[in-house]
Amino acid sequence: MAARFHRVHGANVRLDRTRTRATRVESFAHGLCFSQEPLAPGEVFLVEIEEKELGWCGHLRVGLTALDPQHLEAVPEYSLPDLVNMGDTWVFAITRNHNRVVVDGEEARGPPREPFLCIERVRIPRDVLVGRSRPGRYSHILDELYRTNVLPATARRSRIGVLYTPQPDGTADMHIVINGEDMGPSARHLPTTRPLYAVVDVFASTKSVRVIPVDYGLPSLQTLCRLVIEKHIVHRLAIDGLDLPPPLKSFCKHE
Template sequence: MGAQICSQADTEEPLEILRFHPEAKGAQVLLDAKRMSACRLATFHDGIVFSQRPVRPRERVALRVLRHEGGWHGGLRVGFTRLNPAYVPAPSLPPFLCPDLEQQSPTWAAMLPDACALAGDVAHFWVNRRSRLYALVNGGRRLLLRKGVPMGAPLWAVMDVYGTTKAVELLDPTASAFPTASPWALPEETPSDPEATAEEECAICLHCTANTCLVPCGHTHFCSCCACRVFRDTAKCPMCRCEIEGVVLARGPRARRTGEGLPA
């Protein structure tokens, strides 16, 4: 493929927010100006995209499914590769991440289950210290996708906007990069969300405190920024897919657990 595999010594990249690589992308991929979203224009393949920098050990890559398209079988693929996208000529990319790119290069990837790649779904994926590729969707149970992903050399995130997945958006998992949406049912001035303990953290960004309640389903697993973003983008609860009619601030740990804080 004319690609270059980097050694560990080549790798000191700045710790910047993850974006899509501007040139190493499938023939059908269109990136936005900030290289934070990728859309597949036609067909069901040729949607491979890479991160612009290597991920740090155990760094979580966060993305949101923006558009879902019926009529195909299978959807979003995620994983990691040792291919440095700076040396990957776009015309040399195969149409499929799995199995084509995996067979041609040191790449480890897998498809997310169809039910985990719908519009509005937020997925995190990473390699743990035991060289296992995991994914987490909407704060649900952890999914083991692959074993035996070596950690001794730089790894770039690689994704395939494939099949039913039409467009995706990279997110900053620290929540500071989640834009605050219009307040809707929230107060006009919502204070910035505090950092959370493991028991309290938002199921989407895994960083800020879960401090909202969705109406009418009552789920209380999300910080205000993420809840507003979901309300704006899909208006469907990530936990139960119920239609969201409003978002209110939950007050205190008991409100987060029981749904108290809903308007009468």
């Protein structure tokens, strides 16, 4: 599993001791990060935007690269165009409309509601893929906006993932996932003869991101309890009034 950042990163990036949080400490560039390990087919590398910084134009960039970070002579200043120009790299600025390969005859889709995100043969619990607000008076309204994916794609606490799916011709398609919604193939015909690492560029107005671990198995009993409780409350502050153990309350509030 690749659920933390590589030791090799941009000059302005600082990682926490677990290497799951990356913060750009100055300027607006030199924010490149990579996954610690290559991704397995269908494995999503998921990050949550923790901090934003006013005064800069541009947002988070994500993608995949077949370049081994350990063998880079120097980490480029930018993912676009510097890292991409080095070859075997596919990176996109996170927007809702400009990172998708359009398929002829494809129809618009409504907001996703199924408990699992299915991308070809990949099946991922949607609960972990969707961003959530901090518990508060209006959290029930904000949480619905995350679930229906109508907030800006790079809003604070949005969750952005990248993965690849093998194709019959021996290549792979790259998919970007925003708050539990698959944006469709962002790039096609990626080679699978070399390992593919996730790329996260903590660029411009995005200041800090955190890696979110993803469990691909059946939901735990705690998760199932949380889903039931969420269906019967107006907002997460109501959880404090329930007769539940404090650790379960914190878990249900996503703290």
